[in-house]
Amino acid sequence: MPLGDWETALATLVVTRGSALGPDGLRRGALGGLNLTAAELDWLGWQAGSPGFAMTCRIQRWWREIRLRWAARLTLALLGPSRSTEAIAAYLDAVPSFSLFIVSEALAFLDFVLDTASAAPHDFVPDTALRVPHLPAVAHFERALLAAAQAAPLSAGVPPGATMVEFDVPPEALLTAILRGDPLPEPDGDKYQVLVSPVLRHRWQCLSPEEARLLETGCHACQIVLAS
């Protein structure tokens, strides 16, 4: 078989963990457009059943999980051990591999968490799995930090736009509680704004209500995220 088709077939099998083969035939689905002989399809089918293939697929998912656990620590700490494992597994099943870069993978994961947390319940995510207090704010905040790191100027010049994230509780108290595993603070009725920007020291800072009002009215380059 042409080398390109062989590589496409093998990579497709790894990405789909063998499911691209289909239940009754090897010519359907993702492998349908490839120029493969019957013998080659037999080899692929045999490979997909081998322990070595299963290990290859497992390694691919491990590396992706390692990247997420390194880069999305706040959000995963807030979710807790079992929900974070569920969220990672659901993400890996839903979003095929697309990059070896940690930040790119983490951004996609946080987008997935945010989309899932705000979506109506559906089959692969239990109703309460992602209904976690403060999750949208924390995931937005962590996403903004990663995006700010990506957007930091490569040379002198005007930095790209900032992101403002709104919390229901004092952000420093919430983030400290998450990192320490302490009980989370309860909302007190006030709103708290955090500015995330690549030019800030530590890339974020809390804003006073006046500062937040000024930025909201004057900063057209700001992406305002109302996380509640």
Next chain:
Amino acid sequence: MDPFALPPRLGVGLTYQRGLHGAFTECADLIDFYEISPDLLCREQPGADGGALRFQPDLFAEALDWCAGRPVVVHGLGLSIGSAHGWNEGYLAILDDFHARCPFAWHSEHLGFLTAQRPDGRLLHAGVPLPVPFTEEALALLVPRATALGQRYGVPFLLENLTYYLPNLPADGGRDEVMFLNDLAGRSGCGLLLDLYNFHCNAINLGFDARTALSRLKLDQVVEVHLAGGTTHDGFLLDVHSDAVPEPVWELFEWVAPRAPHLGGVVYELLEQALPVVGVEGVRRQLERARRVWQKCSPTARKGGGAYATR
């Protein structure tokens, strides 16, 4: 066939990662050179297919500062030299940028592919390096690419043998992995980065004798050796760079080193996340042992740590 370019003799090296700075300081007297992966100093700008790569200025400057005063070699992660649809031009762009700012003694990549092309033309990312088949078609793809990379910067280009877990890869001409590496090196003139831990993993996982297989390898084109340790899972030995070098791998190195006349250096690979496991003292022991083998096999090497004993 392009002539094989002789490398400089550098000595014993360590992989550069930010989390290993403590080891760099404590083991400075044992480190002759650093191996840098430019990909780890980059950010990825989003794009339709893979995106563009740019160095992060602070990471790049920090790496150059830590490596100052010692030779540097490059070990890439993202070129995907074995991809039939095309290799990663974005990676070559950053490699050009890196070379302009920090010339390297040689550069290397993994012998495998990361990406393929879907039937609709879109990019498919495997997420893990996959092996190429041991076929004439694969050689026809790889030989000109390896030759071109050997000419690009005027320094040797090396290809590293992968760990892989898939049995019975397609092969023609009676080839196995060793014969394939020999054909590739022989036809292109590229050097070999012999990862002895990867070779050991494949021998254990796929069932062959590593020493017998190595005796057939073109050792005169081995420029660099990688040493590492890993872990076992579900009966497979995994290449994770997470531990000290196991004794069978040391034995392979002790056998290979005196038989590789153009060996330019040996690198201990360790993931920064594994430093707490191995410890700085553990890193010292790996470097000390590698140095003892290196000095036994290269009598012209300077005693006591090479030319770059102080930072």
